[in-house]
Amino acid sequence: MADRRTTLLEAAARVIARRGVRGLRVEELAAEAGVSTALIYYHFKHRMGIVRATLEFISERADRYTAERDPGAPPLDARGDLLETLLLEFQDVPEVRENSTAWGELRACAVFEPELREEVAKATLVWVQDVAELLGRVRPTVGAAALAMAAERLTALVEGLSIRWHSGSLPLAHARELLVGAVEVELARLAAVGAVPVVC
Numbered sequence: 001m002a003d004r005r006t007t008l009l010e011a012a013a014r015v016i017a018r019r020g021v022r023g024l025r026v027e028e029l030a031a032e033a034g035v036s037t038a039l040i041y042y043h044f045k046h047r048m049g050i051v052r053a054t055l056e057f058i059s060e061r062a063d064r065y066t067a068e069r070d071p072g073a074p075p076l077d078a079r080g081d082l083l084e085t086l087l088l089e090f091q092d093v094p095e096v097r098e099n100s101t102a103w104g105e106l107r108a109c110a111v112f113e114p115e116l117r118e119e120v121a122k123a124t125l126v127w128v129q130d131v132a133e134l135l136g137r138v139r140p141t142v143g144a145a146a147l148a149m150a151a152e153r154l155t156a157l158v159e160g161l162s163i164r165w166h167s168g169s170l171p172l173a174h175a176r177e178l179l180v181g182a183v184e185v186e187l188a189r190l191a192a193v194g195a196v197p198v199v200c
Helices: 004-019 026-033 037-044 047-067 078-087 094-110 114-138 144-166 172-195
Strands: none
Touching (some): 004 026, 004 037, 004 094, 026 037, 026 047, 037 047, 047 078, 047 094, 047 114, 078 114, 078 172, 094 114, 094 144, 114 144, 114 172, 144 172
């Protein structure tokens, strides 16, 4: 069973996904979680504390569900691991939809809330670094700068496709197809970069 703080963060992610950060009210969060507002203030001190903790929570939750593998499935090669990790962001399950929507709301809020901007940037950087590391396993001879740029493009694409999918303007299967195509383009680009000889 989840601890009380986790239960509160799950409720906060649901409220933020539904109403956005600006629509987050402590009273509504308390009702969603089935607790008193005093308990929420005990755990988070203030509204921005809730927002920051929720950002951290959804980042950690995404790490968990993108790392989950079927125990009976054969091990993946580096390319398969990269593709599966990115495609796990496009699961039609409540947890993933909620996480993705809440992430989009937190990112949008950071435009207007400078105190949140740095934390969103840090979370984004961690994600980009994780994807760059996966790309580096497929293309080990490519430099860090090229891997980081490819990871930036892919993570930005995941966010954009996710918004279109959640808003109903793009079917899930097509979003996944577009992502697979983009990964192949990036890997081909990185192969070309890795093939260029270094001139001293």
